[in-house]
Amino acid sequence: MMNKDMLRQAQALQTKLAKAQEELGNMKVEGSAGGGAVKVVIDGHQRIHGMSISPEVVNPAEVEMLQDLVMAAFNDAVKKSQDLAANQLSGLTGGLKIPGLF
Secondary structure, X not given: OHHHHHHHHHHHHHHHHHHHHHHHHHOEEEEEEOOOOEEEEEEOOXXXXXXEEOHHHOOHHHHHHHHHHHHHHHHHHHHHHHHHHHXXXXXXXXXXXXXXXX
């Protein structure tokens, strides 16, 4: 009896996790750098959905600064996305870290 009950619980958890993963794909977070001069929008799966760069930071003489701003904005967005995923999934897993989920 215990095995059937555990199997049922595992299947229910798998269904909830799949739904949570799908929801994460629909959630968006924005990372920014340079006081909002560069913004990156990604979903909960870290896929980029948009980017904006203010014209004032586009200077051919300072390409490295722009590259740094883009990287910082992307890293900010990824951190927010990872936090979102951890919060979304931790309730389902009881705080357990399951490899490959987040």
